[in-house]
Amino acid sequence: MALLSCKEEGRLEAGCDEAGRGCLAGPVFAAAVILDLHKPFGKSIPSIRDSKLLSEKQRAEARAWIEAHALAWAVRRIDPPEIDKINILQASVKAMHLCLEALPLRPDFILVDGHYFHPFPSEEDPIPHSCEVKGDGRFLSIAAASILAKTHRDEFMLKLHQKHPQYHWDSNKGYPTKAHREAILKYGPTPFHRRSFRLYPAPGEQGKLEF
Numbered sequence: 001m002a003l004l005s006c007k008e009e010g011r012l013e014a015g016c017d018e019a020g021r022g023c024l025a026g027p028v029f030a031a032a033v034i035l036d037l038h039k040p041f042g043k044s045i046p047s048i049r050d051s052k053l054l055s056e057k058q059r060a061e062a063r064a065w066i067e068a069h070a071l072a073w074a075v076r077r078i079d080p081p082e083i084d085k086i087n088i089l090q091a092s093v094k095a096m097h098l099c100l101e102a103l104p105l106r107p108d109f110i111l112v113d114g115h116y117f118h119p120f121p122s123e124e125d126p127i128p129h130s131c132e133v134k135g136d137g138r139f140l141s142i143a144a145a146s147i148l149a150k151t152h153r154d155e156f157m158l159k160l161h162q163k164h165p166q167y168h169w170d171s172n173k174g175y176p177t178k179a180h181r182e183a184i185l186k187y188g189p190t191p192f193h194r195r196s197f198r199l200y201p202a203p204g205e206q207g208k209l210e211f
Helices: 056-069 080-086 088-102 140-163 178-187
Strands: 013-019 028-034 072-078 109-113 129-132
Touching: 013 088, 013 140, 028 088, 028 140, 056 140, 072 088, 072 140, 080 088, 109 140
Parallel strands: 013 109, 109 129
Antiparallel strands: 013 028, 028 072
């Protein structure tokens, strides 16, 4: 199914999405993208869709095109200490707000992936927005934002992996895999782990660990 280029024609729509919300380690990243609807992006880059459906190579190609051809885009992150302080849901929304603040253009409308958002920039003077469940599979601007958030976060986690290779962030990117939880049990958490999340295997979950 072809993704929609916009929700309503004739206005600047910014798509927003996040990456890394369910991770045990690393920041949550968000992106905001305003696409140029006059460019034939649907034909020239057919791989602009939900980032989870793309290969690493396809995401890299799509990211390069989006960053070169979008009318405006921004990527921002919230680090683990703040995630622990305000919770991951609020951190995700705050990261999106930071992206929208960083855009060189003020959108007329905001499309947000998911079902939760705070008015931006304020409740007194909000830009109209719409929360779209599974929006990255329906709207090109949200899909583009999902690609930027995912690729920028993966790049960041690869750098962290160089400092802490024992957690295998090059492959799990901080998500709660069995191997990741067992590494935390063996080596302890790093400053990049989210202390408000359940880091260790649940009783009986790890089985017999051989260190």
